[in-house]
Amino acid sequence: MELSTLIVSFFCFCSLITSGALGSAHHHHSRGHPTKLFVFGDSYADTGNVRKALANSWKAPYGITFPGKPAGRFSDGRVLTDYVAKSLGLKTPVAYAWRDAGVKKLRYGMNFAFGGSGVFDTLADLLPNMTTQIDFFENLFNESVYTKWDVQSSVVLVTLSGNDYAAYLEKGGTIQGLQGFIPRVVNQLALNLRRISEFGPRKIVVAALQPLGCLPRMTQLTSFQQCNDTENTAVQFHNLLLRQAVAGLNNETRRNHIFVLDLYDSFTTVLDRKNDTKGKLKFESPLKPCCVGTCAGCSCGSVDAKGTKLYTVCSDPKSSFFWDSSHPTQAGWRAVYTNLKSTLEQFF
Template identity: 55%
Template sequence: MEKQTLSSLFSLLFLFLLPLAFTGVQGIKELYGVYNGTAKLFVFGDSYADTGNSPVSLAGSWKQPYGVTFPGKPAGRFSDGRVLTDYIALFLRIRSPIPYKWRKYVNKSKLRYGMNFAYGGTGVFNTLVDQPNMTLQIDFFQKLIQQKVYTKQDLDSSIAFVSVAGNDYSTFNAKIGNQTEVPAFTKSLVNQISINLKRIHDLGVKKIAVTGLEPLGCLPDQTFASSFQQCSETPNLVSKFHNQLLIQEVQKLNLEKKTSAFFILDLYSAFTSAISNLKNYTEQSKSVNPLQPCCVGTSEGFSCGRVNEKGEKKYSVCKNPEESIFWDLVHPSQNGWHSVYLNLQSSLHQFY
């Protein structure tokens, strides 16, 4: 009887504490405060970091129901709300940096938080999306420095966040698809990431965080085949190999520069922990499948945000996005990113 009582109390306590993990931005405000930091954040990469650079005419992130949680309408983020860039900015106590393409349309005072050069769908190399890859994004940054938009003094308090590689593997699979060539491709990819990180540092950025690859086999576009019941092992092995090489390259960069300027944000562990935590919760609540996206297409060929020629919605949205990990087939929800962020907090302290 005593064991059953303790078990029941534990379950109630767990269910009581769980919402604290889903408090989102308000919870971070209470922990850190906001908008009184002095750092400048420069962001490079893909849709995991993009906060509005991708073209309105092309990106699904500008269509409903994206942005339904924050800011309440589509605003260019590939999620129902905030993405990892926003949480990193909050950690640094600054506003999320302005997207590069909007720099000429905002008050110059907003440039003091840095700038976001990330474009959804892009990668280290050219991808299936005709948008600026990482090399071109760094070119944009260098040009702003040459134009004195950012001075050496600005860069002395600067930090870079780099999120890349997922789209490079998608492009590789679409164009080549030969798995025996993956190791060689990974080596060339990680080598180019290393070159790019070094270039950002040489431009004056003092601290640079680069994401490891998330567990690709746990993304809904891979778990779909098992009705969202289990991750696919082969893509996850690719992620692990990529991350192993990336760790080695980052270590070499720090030795070469005789500094600790470069560090990795372990998305693989952060994603798997977020999924595992929600899975443990749902085993008690019977509510949410952590591998199933909140927004899904209702028929073949349609995905989140798509409509047919009559303008009819060809997607459905779950009742509680705030409990989901994934928003669509490849992107986390705001809650998913917040859960990932909570698992990255100890790493983020390396920024200081």
């Protein structure tokens, strides 16, 4: 199999579109503890922005662990956003698509992340890229749904999990060309971070790229036995440039307020150890996903015309690190977050 085919095969892609109406927020502000979480990014952070008709995240068996039914998260349960909110002592912020669900829902911030999106357009302009997500936020800010004080007492989470690279290769980009494309992606991400920073949030947490070569979409080629080093080398280049960009931004503003969340190191640590840091969870075959499609072109959540399942689910999602071909289980996210929690809480 050619390397380009390999790379395309492991990225998370969903054809998704946005929807919704508007509400007005209930404002809280304190100088001490962060009062709100605002989120931008993709499926690693999305908690329900994708239209129901367009993504498997709204189909069984997604959400079986939490909240017990499909709810738009790309996992069996909680995702990164939920863990970051919890460590801030906040409830998970409402998804942008559900922003008209009442004033009370807006008090913990808002999640603008859409599964499948990137810093550039990824799927024929069907998905709001990160610039557009920030536009959504700015509109709410301009309409005083959120005030300057809300933002200044907030933390922002930004995830970028590889969809730009998948789109690049799908559109005919080459492996050789990736070396020039990676800096473009990171530069655009840095522009987005600078723009978010200008709204004045207290802290910004930006996720480093996870080891894409370890996603089940890649490791299925070795029966879920080993990661693809070529992919992971490209990821390390992305992460190096991201760290340099963040150091530059922190230097520019003379505020050490942007923090790189090292998902690469945390994923790798959990996958190598086959458990979380406390040793409570065991992942016997950490590269093998819990939920897998049972036919060519089938994925977790696929059904045929009669509604027959075209996937299988493992007996205990807690024993799997990965849920589907691209996303961790709730237990996987918990293990990843446990590794990062202490450094992140010091930063907050």
